[in-house]
Amino acid sequence: xxxxxxxxxxxxxxxxxxxxxxxxxxxxxxxxxxxxxxxxxxxxxxxxxxxxxxxxxxxxxxxxxxxxxxxxxxxxxxxxxxxxxxxxxxxxxxxxxxxxxxxxxxxxxxxxxxxxxxxxxxxxxxxxxxxxxxxxxxxxxxxxxxxxxxxx
Ligand code: 4NP
Numbered sequence: 001x002x003x004x005x006x007x008x009x010x011x012x013x014x015x016x017x018x019x020x021x022x023x024x025x026x027x028x029x030x031x032x033x034x035x036x037x038x039x040x041x042x043x044x045x046x047x048x049x050x051x052x053x054x055x056x057x058x059x060x061x062x063x064x065x066x067x068x069x070x071x072x073x074x075x076x077x078x079x080x081x082x083x084x085x086x087x088x089x090x091x092x093x094x095x096x097x098x099x100x101x102x103x104x105x106x107x108x109x110x111x112x113x114x115x116x117x118x119x120x121x122x123x124x125x126x127x128x129x130x131x132x133x134x135x136x137x138x139x140x141x142x143x144x145x146x147x148x149x150x151x152x
Contacts, residue, residue: 001149002033004079005109006089010068012037013085015048016135019056019063019110020107021142028150035079039092041070051124055131059139083109083141086120109113113141113147 005017013034021034038044046068047053056063064072065074073096075082082105084090097103110119121137 001030001080001081003035004071004075004082005034005036005072005085005106006039006082006093007085007121007124008038008040008089008123008133010045010070011046011049012035012052012131013138014038015063015066015068015081016052016056017085017138017142018066020059020138021145023061024142024146028146030146030150033079036066037069037071037075039071041069044070049125050108051128051131053127055135059135069130071096071102073098073102074092076105079128080105080108081102083112085109085121087118110137111139112145113137113143 003021005014013061014136018034018036021089025032025034027042048063048066061124071093076097082093084093084106090106093106094103108123
C-alpha cells in the first residue's frame, strides 16, 4: 500500500497525517509507503509548521525530517490511495487526474472515520488552538483506515 496525504501548503495538516499514519504503520509492522504533498508550492522545501511539529512531538511523533513539496500528476502513478484534507484539495487534485483510475484513488481523509459525511479537516494555519483538534481527527481517520486494511 502506497499512501499520499495532501493538503494546501504541505506544512500543517498533511505532515501530521503522514507522521500519524507512519507511526501506525510501524506499530503494526506493515510494509506501507506514506508521503505527503501540497496542492500549492509556496512552501516547497520547508519544514512542517512549528505548531504541527510540537503537536506531533506531544504525541511521541517526530515529523522534523519532512520537507514540503507540491503535488504532481506523477503522484497518481506512485501512490495507491491519495487522501485529501478538504473539498478544495479534492477539486485541485481531481482536476489533475488523467483518467478514471487516477480519480478513483482520491478521497477525503475523514471519509475513513466518518463515511458518507463529506467532512473536511479544518485548516489550522490561522488558529493556533486548532492543531490538537486536527491531530485527533487525523488519528481517528488513520486508525480507522489501518483497522480496515490491516489484513488486506
Ligand atoms: P496546510 O495549511 O494546507 O494544512 O499545510 C496551510 C499552510 C499554509 C497556507 C495555508 C494553509 N498558506 O496560505 O500559506
